[in-house]
Amino acid sequence: MPADQSRSDEELMERYRDGDAGAFDALYGRHKGGLFRYMLRQCGRRSIAEELFQEVWLNLTRARRTYTVQAKFTTYLYRLAHNRLIDHYRSQAGGVPVSFEDDDSPALESIAGERRDDPALSADHRQQAARLLQLIGALPEAQREAFLLQQESDMSVEDIARATGVSRETAKSRLRYAIAKLREGMQEFQ
Amino acid sequence: MSEIFRDDGTERDARLAALYRTAAREEPPPALDDAIRAAARREVGSRPQRVSSPFIRSWRVPLSIAAVMVLTVSLVTVMREEAPEILSPPGGVRTVGEADQMRAGPAADAGERATAIPKPLVPPAPRPDSVGLKPPAQTGSSGLGLRENRVSPDPAPGSRKDMAVAGRMETDAPTAPALAKRALPQAFPEAVDMRDDKGVVAAEKRRQSAKEESPASPARAAEGKVNSKSDSVSADIVPRESSRARVAAAAAVPPSASAPASRNSDTLQPGTDLPPDKWLERIEDLRRQGRLEEAKTSLGVFRKRYPDYELPAALKAWAGL
Numbered sequence: 001m002p003a004d005q006s007r008s009d010e011e012l013m014e015r016y017r018d019g020d021a022g023a024f025d026a027l028y029g030r031h032k033g034g035l036f037r038y039m040l041r042q043c044g045r046r047s048i049a050e051e052l053f054q055e056v057w058l059n060l061t062r063a064r065r066t067y068t069v070q071a072k073f074t075t076y077l078y079r080l081a082h083n084r085l086i087d088h089y090r091s092q093a094g095g096v097p098v099s100f101e102d103d104d105s106p107a108l109e110s111i112a113g114e115r116r117d118d119p120a121l122s123a124d125h126r127q128q129a130a131r132l133l134q135l136i137g138a139l140p141e142a143q144r145e146a147f148l149l150q151q152e153s154d155m156s157v158e159d160i161a162r163a164t165g166v167s168r169e170t171a172k173s174r175l176r177y178a179i180a181k182l183r184e185g186m187q188e189f190q
Numbered sequence: 191m192s193e194i195f196r197d198d199g200t201e202r203d204a205r206l207a208a209l210y211r212t213a214a215r216e217e218p219p220p221a222l223d224d225a226i227r228a229a230a231r232r233e234v235g236s237r238p239q240r241v242s243s244p245f246i247r248s249w250r251v252p253l254s255i256a257a258v259m260v261l262t263v264s265l266v267t268v269m270r271e272e273a274p275e276i277l278s279p280p281g282g283v284r285t286v287g288e289a290d291q292m293r294a295g296p297a298a299d300a301g302e303r304a305t306a307i308p309k310p311l312v313p314p315a316p317r318p319d320s321v322g323l324k325p326p327a328q329t330g331s332s333g334l335g336l337r338e339n340r341v342s343p344d345p346a347p348g349s350r351k352d353m354a355v356a357g358r359m360e361t362d363a364p365t366a367p368a369l370a371k372r373a374l375p376q377a378f379p380e381a382v383d384m385r386d387d388k389g390v391v392a393a394e395k396r397r398q399s400a401k402e403e404s405p406a407s408p409a410r411a412a413e414g415k416v417n418s419k420s421d422s423v424s425a426d427i428v429p430r431e432s433s434r435a436r437v438a439a440a441a442a443v444p445p446s447a448s449a450p451a452s453r454n455s456d457t458l459q460p461g462t463d464l465p466p467d468k469w470l471e472r473i474e475d476l477r478r479q480g481r482l483e484e485a486k487t488s489l490g491v492f493r494k495r496y497p498d499y500e501l502p503a504a505l506k507a508w509a510g511l
Contacts, residue, residue, distance in 0.1 A: 016234070024230040028223070036218045050222055057226045061233040129213035132206065150202060151210050157200055176199040182206055 009073030017064045028057065031074065034152035035081055041136060041148050042085050052088055056081045071162055074153040078163040082145070089141075128189045135185040143178035146171055466492070466499050477508060 005026065007015070015023035035056065039049040059080050067076075136144055142164075149155045149163060161171035218226075464472065469492055476485035489509055492499075501511065 016230070019234050021231040021234045024234075025227060028227060028230070032223065032226075033217050037214050037216050040216055041214075050218060053218055054222060054226055058229055061230045064233065125209075125212060129209050132209045133213045136210075151207060151214075154202075172198075172200055179199055179203055179206065183203065186206070186209075 010069045013064070013067055013073050013076075014069065016061075017067045024061070027073070031077060031153070032057075035077065038078070038081060038145075038148045038152050039085070042141065042145060043088060044137070048088070052081075052084050056084050059084070072155075072159060074155060075159050075163045078149055078153060078155070079165070082164050085145075124189075128186065131189070132182065132186060135182050138185075139178050139181060143174045143181070146174040147178040147182070150175060466496050470502060470505065474502075474505065477505075 009027060012023040012027045016027065036053050039053045040046060043049050043052060060077065136147065145164060146160050149160045155163065157172045157175060158168055160175065161168045164171060473485050473488050476488060
């Protein structure tokens, strides 16, 4: 739908709230990848990520009638995702997070496979990308979340703070630590 | 390295971002996409679209309350106008004196009578369904009211007014409404007098037809015979107020006093629209004609209306007062 492509996320969500199912398709197309990767990185297992991903979108559709534009749509969407993740962590025996230290995780395997299938990527570049994913997986959950929100939805510190329900300073601190650790881990490729 | 470490450490790092974009390409499986899109469409289609603005949402409750209040007030107002006996407290029974005030005679202000709503004197049991009187035409009644049974005017000879006011005779076993019907002309004579033209015409017609059918009908009427078919003949829609007033008046008169009055319609309202002295003269005339019972009945009505009026000595003696 060309008309929907020119609309903002907030406009699309309002149209969906008012009954335009096509607006949801456009919205979903824009954000499904980022949200899915966010879930995948945060919970570590594809099957769980898919389940949580689906629940977040269904929650969004159920809550459409009460939607009002109070912030960016991505903040709203990732707030739903964040809350669902917290519930997921709480339901786990160990509390927080899943470790990404396992190199044999399906997500990383699939990533490696995609990279190998891309002839444009040099061997060095693929190696750096794989290393970055390892470093992201090794981050503490909150810092990783801040980094993923910035990368996947281009959120500012303020938006991250709103989406994760923390103060701006806390969000800023998490993001700074995450970036510093990733940079430090990537120094070997300099 | 210099491009990596800059500002406060939270700026988007171009190199990291590029590497991340290279590595992170996962997408949800197409089957999951389809399931979510289908669920979203069902969510929209399964329920009727309700586009309600915050303004409507915020005013929904106050508007509902206001609507309920308006409805309640309207219902109470309508009930008060059409069925005050339901709303009136048990203590609100009108006394005989009040009833007398209501029929204060020709001297009373007609406008006041037109606007006055009689209070119920009796419980709803003896409903005025069988009281076939018409409302005062000059009261300007709106026509709202109970549908009354119809009562034929008595075919007894007399003036047109007499015909109009004539009550009808009852059958062997009088019921409460029947008693009320009998007593009504005594207790509320002006209401009887003020039947509208339509009722009078109907009475005239009935009287003429009765004469044609039976020459003896005047005598029969004078004897108080019953015309049992006349209950539903000549009445019209009668305003509720006058119906209640009639029933109230009927209840205010003891059946013993009202029963004789119904024996002869010619004597039910003798001189009720006359001044007291003329009325008394009429009673004397009746007495002289030997229509003693009628004279007594009329005197009873007179004394109720004018309790303080000094009766002539002869009449007093005759009545045993």
